[in-house]
Amino acid sequence: MPYIVTEACIKCKYTDCVEVCPVDCFYEGQNMLVIHPDECIDCGVCEPECPAEAILPDSDSNAEKWLEVNREYATKWPNITRKKDPLPDADANKNVQNKYRDSFSPEPGSA
Numbered sequence: 001m002p003y004i005v006t007e008a009c010i011k012c013k014y015t016d017c018v019e020v021c022p023v024d025c026f027y028e029g030q031n032m033l034v035i036h037p038d039e040c041i042d043c044g045v046c047e048p049e050c051p052a053e054a055i056l057p058d059s060d061s062n063a064e065k066w067l068e069v070n071r072e073y074a075t076k077w078p079n080i081t082r083k084k085d086p087l088p089d090a091d092a093n094k095n096v097q098n099k100y101r102d103s104f105s106p107e108p109g110s111a
Contacts, residue, residue, distance in 0.1 A: 001057050002040035003047060004070040005033050008054035010099035012090040013109075017046035017055060019083040028080040028109030029073055031087060036074035037067060052094045077108045 009032040018026045018033070025039035026046075035046075037058065047055045056063045093099070 001042050001059050002037035003055050004035055004037060004058050004063050004066045006054050006056055006066045007100045008052040009033055011093035011103050012052045012086055014051050014086045014090060015083045016049040018080050020045045020049050024079060024081045026080050027074045027077040029077050030105040030107040030109055034070040034073045037071050
């Protein structure tokens with residue numbers, strides 16, 4: 001049961017989760033993070049660290065679509081292993097709806 005990152009991360013990109021991950025399975029896009037589901041060891045330490053509550057176990061009913069998004073972009077984006085500042089308007093964007101449709105960027109981040 002790997003953990004995955006959901007839409008709530010988009011336009012926030014808090015990296016508190018990255019700091020605690022024992023296997024460095026986070027990957028950075030321009031405006032969100034993803035977890036490589038084949039690298040995740042299911043420890044769950046990242047989930048409570050996310051201020052946007054964007055991390056879920058893949059068994060959660062809201063995670064189904066996100067498993068494939070995480071898998072795809074974890075193979076395209078650079079690995080991130082250290083905490084960075086969140087995006088400038090992260091707090092204002094935490095509870096915005098439809099972020100994937102309106103704001104997702106497939107571009108890699110600057111890890």
